[in-house]
Amino acid sequence: MDGVVQYVRRPGIVDLGWGHPDPGSLPTGEWAEATGEALRRFGWTALTYGAGAGPGPLIEWLRANLAEVDAAAPRASEVFVTGGASQGLEMVCALLARPGDVVLVDAPTYHLALRIIADREVDLRPAPTDDGGILPAGTEELIRRLDSEGHRVAFVYLVPTYGNPTGASLDGNRRRELVEVAARTGTTLVEDDTYRELTYEARAPRSLWSIAAGGPVVRLGSFAKTVAPGLRLGWITADRSFVRRLVDRGFVDSGGGVNHLAAVTMAQFGASGRYARHVRTVRELYRTRRDALVGAVRGQVPGARFRVPDGGWFLWLGLPAGVDARSLLAGAERAGVSYLPGNRFHLDPGAGSDRLRLSFSLLAPDALAEGAQRLGRVIAGAVAAAQL
Amino acid sequence: MDGVVQYVRRPGIVDLGWGHPDPGSLPTGEWAEATGEALRRFGWTALTYGAGAGPGPLIEWLRANLAEVDAAAPRASEVFVTGGASQGLEMVCALLARPGDVVLVDAPTYHLALRIIADREVDLRPAPTDDGGILPAGTEELIRRLDSEGHRVAFVYLVPTYGNPTGASLDGNRRRELVEVAARTGTTLVEDDTYRELTYEARAPRSLWSIAAGGPVVRLGSFAKTVAPGLRLGWITADRSFVRRLVDRGFVDSGGGVNHLAAVTMAQFGASGRYARHVRTVRELYRTRRDALVGAVRGQVPGARFRVPDGGWFLWLGLPAGVDARSLLAGAERAGVSYLPGNRFHLDPGAGSDRLRLSFSLLAPDALAEGAQRLGRVIAGAVAAAQL
Numbered sequence: 047m048d049g050v051v052q053y054v055r056r057p058g059i060v061d062l063g064w065g066h067p068d069p070g071s072l073p074t075g076e077w078a079e080a081t082g083e084a085l086r087r088f089g090w091t092a093l094t095y096g097a098g099a100g101p102g103p104l105i106e107w108l109r110a111n112l113a114e115v116d117a118a119a120p121r122a123s124e125v126f127v128t129g130g131a132s133q134g135l136e137m138v139c140a141l142l143a144r145p146g147d148v149v150l151v152d153a154p155t156y157h158l159a160l161r162i163i164a165d166r167e168v169d170l171r172p173a174p175t176d177d178g179g180i181l182p183a184g185t186e187e188l189i190r191r192l193d194s195e196g197h198r199v200a201f202v203y204l205v206p207t208y209g210n211p212t213g214a215s216l217d218g219n220r221r222r223e224l225v226e227v228a229a230r231t232g233t234t235l236v237e238d239d240t241y242r243e244l245t246y247e248a249r250a251p252r253s254l255w256s257i258a259a260g261g262p263v264v265r266l267g268s269f270a271k272t273v274a275p276g277l278r279l280g281w282i283t284a285d286r287s288f289v290r291r292l293v294d295r296g297f298v299d300s301g302g303g304v305n306h307l308a309a310v311t312m313a314q315f316g317a318s319g320r321y322a323r324h325v326r327t328v329r330e331l332y333r334t335r336r337d338a339l340v341g342a343v344r345g346q347v348p349g350a351r352f353r354v355p356d357g358g359w360f361l362w363l364g365l366p367a368g369v370d371a372r373s374l375l376a377g378a379e380r381a382g383v384s385y386l387p388g389n390r391f392h393l394d395p396g397a398g399s400d401r402l403r404l405s406f407s408l409l410a411p412d413a414l415a416e417g418a419q420r421l422g423r424v425i426a427g428a429v430a431a432a433q434l
Numbered sequence: 435m436d437g438v439v440q441y442v443r444r445p446g447i448v449d450l451g452w453g454h455p456d457p458g459s460l461p462t463g464e465w466a467e468a469t470g471e472a473l474r475r476f477g478w479t480a481l482t483y484g485a486g487a488g489p490g491p492l493i494e495w496l497r498a499n500l501a502e503v504d505a506a507a508p509r510a511s512e513v514f515v516t517g518g519a520s521q522g523l524e525m526v527c528a529l530l531a532r533p534g535d536v537v538l539v540d541a542p543t544y545h546l547a548l549r550i551i552a553d554r555e556v557d558l559r560p561a562p563t564d565d566g567g568i569l570p571a572g573t574e575e576l577i578r579r580l581d582s583e584g585h586r587v588a589f590v591y592l593v594p595t596y597g598n599p600t601g602a603s604l605d606g607n608r609r610r611e612l613v614e615v616a617a618r619t620g621t622t623l624v625e626d627d628t629y630r631e632l633t634y635e636a637r638a639p640r641s642l643w644s645i646a647a648g649g650p651v652v653r654l655g656s657f658a659k660t661v662a663p664g665l666r667l668g669w670i671t672a673d674r675s676f677v678r679r680l681v682d683r684g685f686v687d688s689g690g691g692v693n694h695l696a697a698v699t700m701a702q703f704g705a706s707g708r709y710a711r712h713v714r715t716v717r718e719l720y721r722t723r724r725d726a727l728v729g730a731v732r733g734q735v736p737g738a739r740f741r742v743p744d745g746g747w748f749l750w751l752g753l754p755a756g757v758d759a760r761s762l763l764a765g766a767e768r769a770g771v772s773y774l775p776g777n778r779f780h781l782d783p784g785a786g787s788d789r790l791r792l793s794f795s796l797l798a799p800d801a802l803a804e805g806a807q808r809l810g811r812v813i814a815g816a817v818a819a820a821q822l
Contacts, residue, residue, distance in 0.1 A: 049490025050476065050698065052483040052690045069478035077481065077695075078470040085466045088438065090457035093465065093662035095440040102437025129517055129666070132689035140553070145533065161684030165528070274481035276694040278517070296549030301520035302440045305693060306664040307465075310438065 060417035096306025100127025117252035143200035152204035154391030182223035208241035213355025338411035342418030368432035448805035484694030488515025505640035531588035540592035542779030570611035596629035601743025726799035730806030756820035
């Protein structure tokens with residue numbers, strides 16, 4: 047629908063670029079039911095100015111849910127309900143960073159988070175990384191060097207669990223070391239934890255927030271991937287003094303809870319069992335799609351290098367030597383397939399051109415297979431041309 | 435309900451301090467119906483990432499509605515859908531002001547807007563005013579003086595229509611002059627226009643935005659007063675380049691429209707005729723309450739000075755000489771009535787102590803009458819004590 051959604055359909059193109067949910071999975075009927083129930087259950091309190099940190103019943107439900115899907119549950123005073131992870135990150139930037147501060151980010155990392163952080167007029171720099179993600183010792187060294195040069199490092203942003211774009215997760219040792227580095231250097235970690243519940247093999251790794259146990263981690267959660275992005279609903283766990291600062295923002299004091307009706311409706315969606323059922327369904331759906339894309343890429347894309355993602359929505363595909371993700375794009379689109387070049391996920395415009403991000407969330411298995419086939423032909427052509 | 439809403443009931447106190455809607459007026463059943471209809475009409479597009487500026491159908495409906503309630507309708511490219519006027523003001527501050535800039539505000543003005551603006555770490559100063567509101571010539575003089583002193587005036591914030599706390603509106607001449615001052619000095623006016631449709635006598639005065647016709651006015655609208663605050667839904671009209679800058683904020687680019695499902699549901703609430711019916715109902719309701727409070731204050735409060743508000747939610751009551759709104763408060767609460775002292779609406783803590791803001795939105799006519807009676811006794815006591 048033109049002018050209603052972000053998504054733009056391009057006829058003839060299998061577009062693996064969109065990190066958007068499967069339209070068929072979005073719970074239109076169930077959300078309507080939950081809304082009716084919430085408006086009966088909460089009455090007028092669902093429609094007036096809501097509690098600043100979010101409604102108590104949603105916070106209680108979130109605590110119970112996090113006790114299941116993470117290694118620790120927050121206290122009620124450690125939760126703030128947001129208008130989605132992006133809106134949450136905007137608030138976190140306002141509180142933690144001042145214009146001119148340095149913010150370190152994982153590399154590669156979620157490209158649109160870079161834009162949110164840049165809006166705070168900070169100096170964005172990549173943290174040191176290798177194939178396993180961010181390097182704690184190197185990050186500590188960098189923070190200390192920046193500090194000695196008179197810079198203030200406002201925070202470190204990363205997506206350590208089923209990351210965007212890599213689909214990979216930071217291992218347990220690095221998680222612990224990174225939290226220790228944060229504590230030692232007095233640096234806050236901003237943990238984008240929006241893919242935690244889309245896990246296809248095992249339980250997700252414990253969050254940095256749970257490891258820090260009240261320490262310097264602000265964790266961003268979301269209902270965009272588990273339920274629906276259009277709700278604009280998410281949450282933050284952080285220590286209670288930080289939550290108090292969020293509640294104390296002028297616009298929250300004035301308008302009350304950031305997305306109150308959606309929040310009380312989610313409390314009902316959770317309490318009624320719909321959330322648990324829905325997450326089971328989408329987990330199965332996206333696992334199937336991941337398997338479809340992985341199988342098709344393996345079979346159809348010559349020289350494909352990738353790790354099978356354990357969760358999330360993305361396959362981070364390494365290209366054969368000599369093939370550049372950006373140069374390939376126009377030809378790929380002429381051949382009827384699209385993707386995001388790896389460069390988009392790096393601050394350094396020269397980095398990541400040997401990779402591309404393929405999303406398996408939006409499209410059905412048939413389309414994923416067709417996309418992989420087209421991509422395979424285009425890459426084979428590029429390899430052949432490079433060898434001429 | 436504890437922990438669900440902002441509102442805190444204090445037993446035994448008729449609390450005229452809350453600028454909150456009548457709980458009984460909140461359209462719980464109708465919103466549930468509209469949600470069901472919207473989810474059928476828009477299907478999955480209601481639940482995925484929405485268009486950054488807001489969904490086209492809501493923008494079209496808003497244009498038609500503004501053509502009725504204001505002197506001009508915006509173009510579609512001049513509208514941005516927000517998460518409420520407070521969230522909109524937060525965005526406007528981020529785009530227009532830099533830390534250290536001067537922001538001029540009407541005096542008295544909406545007290546919680548002062549907190550939102552202050553979060554941007556600006557230097558807030560009162561614009562010159564008299565009983566008729568902001569003084570255009572004096573404001574121009576002040577802007578030029580600040581400019582010559584090396585200050586940058588980021589914008590002027592005011593609530594010119596059925597203002598909070600005064601209930602008064604700026605007259606037509608001052609509106610035109612103020613827009614001319616803004617154009618001449620290159621200063622943006624931020625017009626908080628959230629009470630426009632709660633008009634009890636005649637059509638509301640035309641907005642500064644409509645007078646400026648594409649000039650330097652950013653106007654904040656809201657559905658909090660016309661439908662329900664818990665929706666967290668509002669809108670901005672501004673020139674298209676400013677709207678493009680709003681859409682271009684990183685968190686909007688990442689999360690899509692700021693409150694997408696609420697926005698498409700409002701499109702349905704409007705298109706179905708529910709909005710028009712509901713506004714007629716609440717206008718009648720609040721007119722009745724205004725009349726009840728005005729009558730009771732006239733009859734019960736000795737030496738009361740006020741203008742009958744033509745719209746909005748507030749009566750701005752002048753106290754008899756020698757009675758201080760702050761000193762009176764503790765005794766008033768002991769006597770079972772509360773209000774907001776006038777000082778709360780001024781930057782200067784010494785200003786406004788001869789006034790108090792009484793809200794007639796939350797409470798039924800009987801309670802308003804009871805509150806006025808108690809207030810009258812307390813004020814009579816204070817007058818008697820002052821004369822001893």
